[in-house]
Amino acid sequence: MNFKKIIAAGVAALSLVSFAACGSSNGSSSGQTDMTYDKIELGKTGKDIKTSIKFYNGRTDMSLDSYPGKNWKSYIADFNKLYPNIKVTAQSDSNYADNALTRLQGGDWGDIMMIPSVDKSELSNYFISYGSLDTMKKQVKLASEKAYDGKSYGVATDGQTSGVVYNKAVFKKAGITTLPTTPDEFIKDLKLIKEKTNATPLYTNYAAGWTMGAWDAYIGTTATGDNTYMNQKLVHTKAPFKDPGDGTHAYNVYKVLYDAVADGLTEDDYSTTDWETSKGKINNGEIGTMVLGAWAVTQMKQAGDHPDDIGYMPFPISIKGKQYASLGGNYSMGINKKSSKDNQEAAMIFVKWLTEKSGYAKNEGGIPIKYGDNTLPSIYEDFKNVKMEADADALKGEDDLFADVNSDSELGINSNGNKRVQAIVEHAAKKDKSLDSIVSEWNKAWYKAMQDDDAEAKY
CATH class of the missing domain: 3.40.190.10 (Periplasmic binding protein-like II)
Known part of the structure; x- marks a missing residue:
């Protein structure tokens, strides 16, 4: 979703x-x-x-x-x-x-x-x-x-939004008093966690696979502030993964992951991560953050004796000083x-x-999901200043165009593209390929699929 x-x-x-x-x-x-x-x-x-x-x-x-x-x-x-x-x-x-x-x-x-x-x-x-x-x-x-x-x-x-599960006690011990709103602020806070606590700053859950593909959920409204981007503009964007230079869009979502791994702010061995045990670890303060949908919060709270230590914050990207969150099912x-x-x-x-x-x-x-029921669960207390928006529908006549380009490019955005995102972790850990090089390959595959499926390049 x-x-x-x-x-x-x-x-x-x-x-x-x-x-x-x-x-x-x-x-x-x-x-x-x-x-x-x-x-x-x-x-x-x-x-x-x-x-x-x-x-x-x-x-x-x-x-x-x-x-x-x-x-x-x-x-x-x-x-x-x-x-x-x-x-x-x-x-x-x-x-x-x-x-x-x-x-x-x-x-x-x-x-x-x-x-x-x-x-x-x-x-x-x-x-x-x-x-x-x-x-x-x-x-x-x-x-x-x-x-x-x-x-x-x-x-x-x-309904769900995409953000970051975090341990409040770990943040307090690290001296973090204000939640990060940009990628640079987030990486800075992860470094504080590493310096001042024994917790793993960011746990990737690499081995589970699907937890890697989950990063795709942030590249739409959350990273662009534009609820038409995901279903209307992405399929017409020639190089959607390039760096726009302003800390936004897909590039900077994946840059958070790349930089965290490259800077040693994740688990020691990504291949040995374990989804089930990670729930208890973040509950008891062994993990500082995990990038997951809001659905995970309840499971993390129930995984140990410290439910009140589990918080949920917006993904650290701002568009002209404003944060957004994609609302999806x-x-x-x-x-x-x-x-x-x-x-x-x-x-x-x-x-x-x-x-x-x-x-x-x-x-x-x-x-x-019932229309007219606008109550929000308490887990969204850190989203008070965040604009939540559902993605706009695809343009008329283009209902399947994104699915076609996504499939033909073999990138699998929001559709089991686990290995593609796992590769970010692998290359960042080995330091054998830059993020720019990785996304350049993605852009080539995306544009070729656009051409094959007659998707006009408008952006």
């Missing part, structure tokens, strides 16, 4: 959580529903449906009874108080990012899934529409993220086009309930 979406780990590759409802049975009606999201009245619509549905997702941690937050079993139990005849099974996959697309294409995934990275033009091949895009924009935030040709195919589980929930009519309707009811009544977004530190 979109920036890198949540990949929650668990003890098994696949976990099943279900809560049986009395008298439930598999839906048997055929055909595709004409139900739309806006017409659902929770507690009234669909009360006569008796069926079983499966929700395929990446939150294996929420399948565990030991999950410190509210787990899937509890959510489903609450849903069954309102809809006792709809049985919901949550099937969670700890390797969701890799397996979801394969499962999607094979059709063996159930009734609801967290939509993986697919071209918007292909959404209707797999999912039913929740309704027209114009109507859905009045029902949920970020309706455009999984929309095509005037129809909306996904509802985000919650976490994974979006899609409903299987091949499911029975009863299952499609039961699934849509569950999605609306999870969005409007369950408290899921707030519980997970996310921004509520």
Whole structure:
């Protein structure tokens, strides 16, 4: 999403959580529903449906009874108080990012899934529409993220911004009293952490892979102050990774990572980083910062005895003295086009309930998706002076152009481009290739793909 979406780990590759409802049975009606999201009245619509549905997702941690937050079993139990005849099974996959697309294409995934990275033009091949895009924009935030040709195919589980998870106690010990707002200030603060504490200033989580691709989430509105950049301008920019010379844009996002590694401000051996243990390490003050989406904050708080030490700050880039943050959706929930009519309707009811009544977004530190709900979780206390903006839609007729150029360039921006960003860490550590040299190769690949896909160079 979109920036890198949540990949929650668990003890098994696949976990099943279900809560049986009395008298439930598999839906048997055929055909595709004409139900739309806006017409659902929770507690009234669909009360006569008796069926079983499966929700395929990446939150294996929420399948565990030991999950410190509210787990899937509890959510489903609450849903069954309102809809006792709809049985919901949550099937969670700890390797969701890799397996979801394969499962999607094979059709063996159930009734609801967290939509993986697919071209918007292909959404209707797999999912039913929740309704027209114009109507859905009045029902949920970020309706455009999984929309095509005037129809909306996904509802985000919650909204997210991209920033930096940090340990307040480590910052205090290092003498940092004001949060950094530029790359230079951030690197300076990392040096203070190294000098005055025993904490690793910036933990890369290199080995996890997806945590590297997550850096892509910052190159849009956050780094440019322009919410049209990501979906309208980037695909028409000949050299989007060059240094603009003013501390902004994609170059300076990746420069933060390159400089931190080159200056010895990260872990001693990037190849031995571990995602699961990093949560406890930042909780107890062994790590100063990690560059991750807001979804990670709740997990870091729950990973140890010092939840109040975990803070979340804006990414340290300013555009003419102002900071921005991209507002995007976490994974979006899609409903299987091949499911029975009863299952499609039961699934849509569950999605609306999870969005409007369950408290899921707030519980997970996310921004509520229901249109008109403008409450912000407490984790955003450091974002009071930050302008949050959702990316503008692609220009008319260019819905798939970015995806085409992104794929043909093989850069994988916000789409599993993990190895590309891992290479920054590798070259910075070895000091065998400059950042300018790295991004020069990216620019060449990007421009060639633009030419191949007839994307006009406007910038």
